[in-house]
Each structure stands twice: as C-alpha cells, then as structure tokens.
Amino acid sequence: MKTVYLGLIATLLICLSGCKSTAPEAGFNEERASETRSAIQSSIADPARSAQMLKVMDQFESELDKIEASIKKIRADIVTANADYATERETLEKMYAQLGEQVRLLGNTFRDRNFELRKLCSAEEWKSIADQDDALVNFVF
Amino acid sequence: MIIGITALYLFLFGGGGSLEFYLTNLKDPVKEYVQDKERQDVIIEASKALSKELGNIQKEVTDQFNDYVKAHADYESTPEDFDEVTDEMVASQLKLAKQVLDARDKMHEQMTADEWRAVFSKQ
Numbered sequence: 001m002k003t004v005y006l007g008l009i010a011t012l013l014i015c016l017s018g019c020k021s022t023a024p025e026a027g028f029n030e031e032r033a034s035e036t037r038s039a040i041q042s043s044i045a046d047p048a049r050s051a052q053m054l055k056v057m058d059q060f061e062s063e064l065d066k067i068e069a070s071i072k073k074i075r076a077d078i079v080t081a082n083a084d085y086a087t088e089r090e091t092l093e094k095m096y097a098q099l100g101e102q103v104r105l106l107g108n109t110f111r112d113r114n115f116e117l118r119k120l121c122s123a124e125e126w127k128s129i130a131d132q133d134d135a136l137v138n139f140v141f
Numbered sequence: 142m143i144i145g146i147t148a149l150y151l152f153l154f155g156g157g158g159s160l161e162f163y164l165t166n167l168k169d170p171v172k173e174y175v176q177d178k179e180r181q182d183v184i185i186e187a188s189k190a191l192s193k194e195l196g197n198i199q200k201e202v203t204d205q206f207n208d209y210v211k212a213h214a215d216y217e218s219t220p221e222d223f224d225e226v227t228d229e230m231v232a233s234q235l236k237l238a239k240q241v242l243d244a245r246d247k248m249h250e251q252m253t254a255d256e257w258r259a260v261f262s263k264q
Contacts, residue, residue, distance in 0.1 A: 057142070064149060072158075079160055083262065085249070092160075099153060100238070102153060103153055110209070110223065127216065
C-alpha cells in the first residue's frame with residue numbers, strides 16, 4: 001500500500017513541477033487535517049487525553065498555517081525577482097536559503113508535535129491513529 | 142498529521158507558482174519571444190535538462206518522505222530519526238536550488254533583457 005501512495009506522490013511531484021502549463025495551487029489541506037482529528041477521537045477513549053491531543057493538533061495546524069504563509073511569500077518573491085533581468089544569482093540564492101530554513105522548521109515542528117502526541121497515548125492507540133493517517137494519504141492522492 | 146506536512150513538502154519542492162515550475166514550462170514563450178532558433182534551442186535544452194534533474198530530486202524527496210512516514214508511525218522511533226530525514230531534505234533542497242539557478246544562468250546568457258521580460262511576463 002505504501003508503494004502505491006509513494007508512486008502517486010512522485011507522480012504528483014513531477015506533474016506539479018514540470019508537466020503542465022498552468023499553475024496548480026498547493027498548500028496545507030485543512031479539510032484532510034480535520035480527519036486526523038477524527039482519528040484521535042476514535043482511537044482515544046479517555047476524553048481528557050483526547051482533548052489534550054486535539055490541543056496539540058490545534059497548535060500543529062496553527063504552526064503549519066504560518067509555515068505555509070512563509071513559503072508562499074518566499075515563492076512569490078523568487079518569481080518576482082526572477083522576472084527582473086537584473087536580479088543577480090546571489091539574491092536568488094538567499095531566497096532559496098530561506099526556503100531551506102522552512103524545510104528544517106517544518107521537519108522540527110513535525111518531530112516535536114509527534115512526540116507530544118505520542119506521550120499522551122499508548123503504543124496501540126498510536127498505531128490506530130497512524131494507520132488512519134496512512135489511509136488518509138492514500139485517499140488524498 | 143501526515144496530510145498536513147505532505148501538502149507543504151509538495152509546495153516546498155516545486156509546483157505551481159514556483160520558479161522551478163516556470164523554468165520547466167518555457168517552450169512556448171521562448172519560441173514566441175526569442176529571436177533566433179539557435180538560442181531558442183539552447184534555452185529549451187536547458188529547460189529539459191532541468192526537468193530531468195528535478196525528477197531525480199523528486200525521487201529522493203519521495204524516499205525521504207517515506208522515512209518520515211515510518212518515523213511518524215513507529216512508537217519507538219527517536220527524535221534523531223526525524224532529524225536525520227530533515228537533514229537529508231535540507232540537502233535535497235540545496236541541491237534543487239543549485240540546479241535551478243544553474244539552469245537560470247544558462248537561460249539568462251541566451252536572452253536579452255527585453256526577451257527575458259517578455260518570456261517571464263507571460264507567467
């Protein structure tokens with residue numbers, strides 16, 4: 001199953017960056033993220049722990065919104081700078097370095113919220129949530 | 142949780158509205174606005190080569206994302222497991238930036254300021 005969705009991710013990546021002449025939108029999918037909340041609610045029987053985990057998800061989604069806004073701004077700035085013939089490589093290198101910072105920030109955010117959530121549940125509960133996450137990835141692609 | 146980061150990684154590593162996207166979709170505007178065929182061919186060739194290089198990076202990133210998914214699902218994984226993938230992702234992003242800017246330099250050498258403006262004003 002994982003092979004299937006990884007193949008689909010690769011296809012989508014290729015299409016997004018090199019195949020089409022129109023510019024598709026990309027970004028944080030809030031509707032899908034809300035289904036991760038459902039996975040927590042259905043996997044955690046204890047209301048107090050479920051509420052705590054949903055609070056972590058609130059924080060995670062808020063952080064993703066900020067990262068998405070930063071990425072969009074940097075991307076737009078790169079496209080604008082590129083359109084100017086006089087823009088030097090160093091200027092664009094600095095902008096791409098800012099995107100690299102977002103890659104690290106996103107990885108660190110994902111790691112930190114993952115461990116916060118895991119502390120609040122058992123291995124079995126976590127497996128149930130992660131399995132539903134996995135199924136959502138398949139569904140989205 | 143995975144869904145939220147999937148979309149953002151797609152966005153970080155190219156797609157609509159990105160310079161990578163525009164540099165790999167130049168064929169029509171280059172044919173319209175660059176005056177001679179020899180220069181057109183050099184630019185279009187650079188664009189095709191960039192597409193191929195980006196395809197290789199995208200395969201790398203897909204593998205790295207798979208490692209994130211594994212670390213996410215494994216209750217026993219450690220912060221270092223995540224950090225290792227993040228370091229690889231950052232390295233891939235740096236590689237992507239270098240390849241994009243190398244391609245841009247090649248295209249830039251072949252176009253006048255007016256041609257450049259015309260080609261990129263279409264995007």
